[in-house]
Amino acid sequence: MKKPETEKEFARKWVSYRPEIKVVDVTIRDGGLMNNHRFNDDVVRGVYDACVQAGLDYMEIGYKGSRRIFSADEYGPWKFCDEKDVRRIVGSNETPLKLCVMADAERCDYQEDIPPKKDSVIDMVRVATYIHQIPIALDMLQDAHEKGYETTVNLMAASTVPESELEEALELLAASPVDAIYLVDSFGAFYSEQVHYLLELYLRHAAERGKAVGMHAHNNQQLAYANTIEAAIKGANFLDSSMAGLGRGAGNCQTELLLGFLHNPKYRLRPVLQCIQEVIEPMRTELRWGFDIPYMITGFLNQHPRAAMEFNAGNDHGDLVKFFDSIVGSE
């Protein structure tokens, strides 16, 4: 429909085919926040098989959580991603799919718990950090890099960080050995305007050091997919998504929507649909993720979805006005 008027515009038309784009499936990792990472093996294997068959680039299989902080009684295996647990699902992963784990700053004994790459089937360590934890994150990135992993850094809750601090953080991160820096909309609070602006800021710092930029969105305002596309248009090459959007609270950018947008023929939609139907949807009643109005309200207010998650798990579930009044104050 569109007549391209300049070469740049013409090239942008094909953003959806850009070969540098990598899709990172976060279904099990982010979804694990809804069930304390207690997925059974069939679920994890179902998602893994679907990622392989769909031609996705990375699958994030869980966290490297500290056993000093998190009890194995309370949390399932995907909170820790012990090598034996991962290999029980993926064997030695003789596929083009790369595997990643998330390591939270201050909640991961990375020096001990992350083995050298040669002893692990994991390909990439993704360091999640709040702005005040950047010094620790830098040490974690250095550690993972020296052990032989690809790395990303996911600077969480960017919507709450003053821009001057963000600039400093990006400068430090860009100077680290990290491969990609993520724009993370933890609270699902961004509109396209913020995504455009911040993505350009991230890219300005990252690109001059030869690093990529990624996008991780939440669906509180039903903009996770829309904002992920906008990030791709602006130059993000690592795009996080999950099957049926499974993820904390309102969930993530849906893989099935993202594959509809991406026109690289290496991606296939059908295995994703099959996984959603057979593996993901049967968990919906129990896990209750996805866009809803309490999550929308925390998104509007640029807040952690904690209050909405508690409300949805409680007896007043469905009393939207009560939640609104409790958060916003009655009119």
Added chain:
Amino acid sequence: MKKPETEKEFARKWVSYRPEIKVVDVTIRDGGLMNNHRFNDDVVRGVYDACVQAGLDYMEIGYKGSRRIFSADEYGPWKFCDEKDVRRIVGSNETPLKLCVMADAERCDYQEDIPPKKDSVIDMVRVATYIHQIPIALDMLQDAHEKGYETTVNLMAASTVPESELEEALELLAASPVDAIYLVDSFGAFYSEQVHYLLELYLRHAAERGKAVGMHAHNNQQLAYANTIEAAIKGANFLDSSMAGLGRGAGNCQTELLLGFLHNPKYRLRPVLQCIQEVIEPMRTELRWGFDIPYMITGFLNQHPRAAMEFNAGNDHGDLVKFFDSIVGSE
């Protein structure tokens, strides 16, 4: 977070407050496509009261359908919007809320069935037309205008219209007495790129004749709200939305999301949430509107959602792979 760099950019920051923006609630009209317009009076009154309390600008209460084509045995009162039915709900509508009805080209006996404005509580007639029906639509617009109504024209399925024809249609419509010309994404097929491009095209034709542009989106790709914001940013001043997105198939831009974006204090979110909770959500099991994967697939393919609606109503409901194979062909 954003430092405005130019005056224009500064002004655009406040697009969400622009006083010219009008919110048009289409819950009962578009939602009626899911139940043959058989809402009971409590539902219609609940939506009307919520529109008034929320400070919305217009409420579309139904169609002016032809009784020669549509039987009152098969369709409820909101397919016809007889004056007595409308007044049973709104009385003489002594509120700031304006009321509108939709009149489909070739499916409305407009000359007989639309009374002079002085005899009606309706304020605006919205003429819905496919591209090949433009000559009839022009006659309908003239008729409604002469009878004393505000008018809009909703050029449906714009995603399927060759651009040369679109230009001609817009030129004709801009020369008519219509007050606003709508960009309508009937199939939920647009990305932001198309919205930006087409909105500018519509605005170019409309603005030089002093007319407004509107946006009516469907949520097949979960972009109805995102695209409605993008349209507003580009200058659309009539924004269609519905409570909880109730509308045909994947539904429309959600009023609750749109009010979160709009910062004009005349709008209030709480009455919308109350209406959703008490009036709309109780219908969800029966009406089954809203984003789902069959609708997503018809959106990808820029098709009418008919096939997905039939599939969702049938015994194979939930067999996503079967639907995918039936539409796309098996891999």
